[in-house]
Amino acid sequence: GETVLPFRDPDGLPVELAEVEVPDDDPTTAWTAFVPESAAIRGFHSVTLWLDDAERTEGLLRTMGLTETESADDAGSDGATDADRTRFAASGPVGKYVDVVETDRQGRSGRGTVHHVAFQTPTDADQSAMRDAVSSMGLRPTEQIDRHWFRSVYFREFAGVLFELATSDPGYASDEPADALGERLVLPGRFGDRREQIEAGLPDVTVPRPKGSGGSGSSEESGSSAESGSSDASAEGDD
Template identity: 70%
Template sequence: MTDPTPGIHHVTCIASDPQRNLDFWVETLGLRLVKRSVNQDDPGTYHFFFADAEGTPGTSMTFFPWKDLPAGQAGAGQASRTAFRVPEGSLEYWERRFEDRGVEHGDRFERSVDAGERADASGDGRSETVLPFRDPDGLALELVAVPIPDDDPTVPWTGFVPEDAAIRGFHSVTLALSDPDPTAGLLRTMGFDELGSVMSTASDSDSRRFAATGPVGTYVDLVRTTDRGRQGHGTVHHVAFQTPTDDDQLAMRSAVREAGLNPTRQIDRHWFRSVYFRAFGGVLFELATSDPGYTSDEPLESLGERLVLPGEFETRRDEIESELADVTVPRPEADGS
């Protein structure tokens, strides 16, 4: 038997300028840089991990700043939108913050899920208020206002944004596909339940929503499109889903393989162990374990303060550092404001 995935583990994207990327995600959006490392397949490129205060699974937005790539275009075969949870009542704060900082954003809008009979039992049929925006590379993003329960697993970081407005991990990703049906079947294999149609006052195109079992990174929306995608700055590289233990991952890998896909062997990514595969329609998926986590090689209080080079890369530190651009991590004021 395959245990269902609790939801999204992390989302990895492509940026251009590393300093601009750091400034936006730390200082403007208020996420904590929990790991400063390099792309393990291209160590001449940074890999930044932005998350909540403790790097909780389901909160990590990560970036490869590849300066030499052109701008990308979201389309079929890509994750076209990434949404984050914020506390109810905080969107006015975010609108003011975006205006003050010159962040490209749209108007707030309402989105609802036609969950039918499931709505009363699951609570997933209610409408949600959404604030769309883009990062400096044009990556399509959203803040979704949700009630945050007392036992929520995320730990807000309050270096630049107050706790009552801080981002609390992922809400959802939207996958753009020429034919959503095969990916819908794959999501069911992974333990997602289909909730119903997502309807938005800001769009004429409805999507289908699927829900995982966990409280963070719960939703995947599938939208049909004929637009062609192009990977580059401002696009998602891959979406990783939680398979908390090695046994969970092995079972999920087997299920994915039986579904007709070709997952890789397990790869040690130092802070989690990963399996990769192209889903139906071309989106790159990853399965990621929960351990050993971002505190396995740095104390919690100093996460992200130094360049961490996992495994054999440490022996090449001088060479690698000489190829990386100098960056400065934004530091909050002493009072945390």
């Protein structure tokens, strides 16, 4: 099975670092300023849905093209074992697993929970077909919404978890170089005149910098963005 390091983030969200083999078709680039490439975070590994009645949601995931597969964990940070957990896999090298765990715990929204789960539907045609499939199951997806870097459709699955279907285009590199992503706060045009107000409400984030990278010799830099840097991360939350 996979070796997993569980912990909770400052808001109490259960998070795990999972040690996995990097596939040959992995499109990500390792951030190696402080760790070797073999220990760098590559992206999301999985998300866990905690549901009081999993059967209909499992049917929805199959309709969305995910396939049931064997769970690799003995137990997650939520204490769920293989016997409690059903794992579904989408296509693609990273971020493809959705774990379903039945629970009688009451879900809630706010700090320490995951707001929504996004699924990539690369083109408008792919998204439209998926929207029709979701509608055919009696769910009520929104119309397409322009999110500047992608176009989205939202709906709540049977247990109330918010799902998003998002296109690949135009992408985050549409208004800044790909190798500069995360270095500054980029706002969609309609929020441009509110930059000062928005930045004033953001928490300070300290981004580590490797020694010898220039500046006054400090190894840290304060800003409103953070870089993460070969483990995958998985997030779990009450839904």
